[in-house]
Amino acid sequence: MGDAGLVNGPGALEAFLRTVDHIGLAALTYPYAAGRSLDLAADTLGLAFVMDDQLSGPGERAPGLVARIIEDVTAVTTPVQGTTSAPAAPVRSRLLRRPTPFVRVWLRLWRELCEGMSPDWQARSARNWTDFFATFPVEDHNHRNGIYLDIDRYRALRRISVGVEPLIDVAERVGGFEVPARVQDSAWMRRLRSTASDVIAVVNDVHGVEREESHRDAHNLVLLLEHHGRLRRDEAIDEAVRMFDRQLAEFISLYEQVPRLCAPLDLTGRERDAVERFTEALCLWISGSYTWSVGTNRYALPTAQSA
Template sequence: MPRGIDLHIPFPRRISRDVDRARDQHLHWPRSHGLLDTEEAIRRHAGARYAELAARFYPDAVGDDLDLGVDLMSWFFLFDDMFDGPEGEDPTRAGALAESITRILGPPAAPSEAPVVQAFCDLWRRSCDGMSPQWRQRAAEHWRTYLSGYVVEARHRQRGLMPTVEEHLLLRRETIGVYPTVDLAERIGRFEVPEHVYADGRLTAMRHIAAEVDTIHNDLCSVEKEEARGEIHNLLLILERRRRCTRAEAVEEMRRMIRSRTERFLVLEAGLPGLCDSYRLTQPQRVSVHRFADSLRSAMRGDYDWAEQSGRYAPENIRREQETAS
């Protein structure tokens, strides 16, 4: 991310008190599933500090619950990096990989030798523990949409189609991974938002804001890497080309986009007591709604704080990856 950019993320920093323990052992799970098969892959994964990311997304989680969050973050980024290669350029290959994972979401789980699929099977099993059929159905649908988005992106790359700003934000809402991440916040926190309330337009708008804020921030962080490999799914690059603006102007526009969204989020959040009243929710249900809103806050603030210390976007690591690829 261009240095010295102050983004408007008006939520407090938070991190799990169990982060040190989680950090010390977070490589075990991806290694046990064959997702880190070289010393260089292990080094890069450790340097990205995914345990810290999970500890910020789930700041109240400890023990096994935090470990589940850490493993989810490991899987997300390892899966995403697969699309830097042939899968990301070929819709057929992208579709086959997505379909192999999608089959796990419905009974019975399909056996597969692919490590990324086996790892997801383990994540899905642990995520569903203790959750209602309604939650499982909703979470599965979010995963299906997330996976199908990678196929759409591969189709765009194959055809050389750079999306518009609006198309990009709509697609990246699905592929940024915020919806499955906050679904898991319910599982980790052992609460569920009633489905009729979850579908309310106000909560839907808050989810969209969180996904778009993380998308905009992620595109700022990853622009150097994505520009170098000719990526078309990056908001900064889209703004430069579509609106014929300078990089500084594009960055400033992205700052404005984040500010307007977080300010809107705060307005919507202030209306949650009224939303709960309108649905005549019980006290436990009201607590669930507010905890869900807090998980959206953590998704925005946690991503921002993590990126400051993660090696994933460090210029020297990006250059090393480029040299390795060439």
């Protein structure tokens, strides 16, 4: 990230690596990946963290800057084995000739992520990354205008902004398998994925509440429960934990039904194995992100000495 111009300043890269530990998160959430595959997973997580810090973290930004950066990144997020839509083509051509730092890093990662993957996977992953990127301008707008979303609207946004959907696609790439499109497109698989996102989002919000409060960022479940329910901090956390318990129970129930839900799909042995590996990857993301959240320095508030 440092040599790409995304993390600048004396000691900035070292501080980023120390506080984020995206390499450790990759090892926890993709433990089956090795070599360059694990590096690719870590690099992808690293870019997601840099975007979170620079596009939604503290600090003043010119109006429209976040939207312009996201427009550029989205314009080049197209299937490698597909065609570019007409509206994005001129923008994409310009960016390929003169890429911005974000585009340069993302293009390299995106092309490598697509290597060896089917057009169906590339199209799905492109949609999921595009949806994730689109949450940054929304959150920037809300932050600038002091908007406190209601709980339902926030949870719908957070389900996407937590980034699990595109990052779980990465599991197939770095794990060397691919789930058939008819399984990924099924209602129960979409629900399993979204429920995993909900579970992970609550964990992140509970552990990150003080950090986001210090940034005056209202995109946090605990802060919104306090605001709308007029709850004390401990009461809001208790309610968030109850929501976590319900969502985790729903995930486990769906996970246990996967063999039955797959039965009508007439899957081959290899396809059944891919589904099993993918659902296990979801479990690993839940457990790995929890372990990382408990131990990371990312949510620690700066001390007077380190500020």
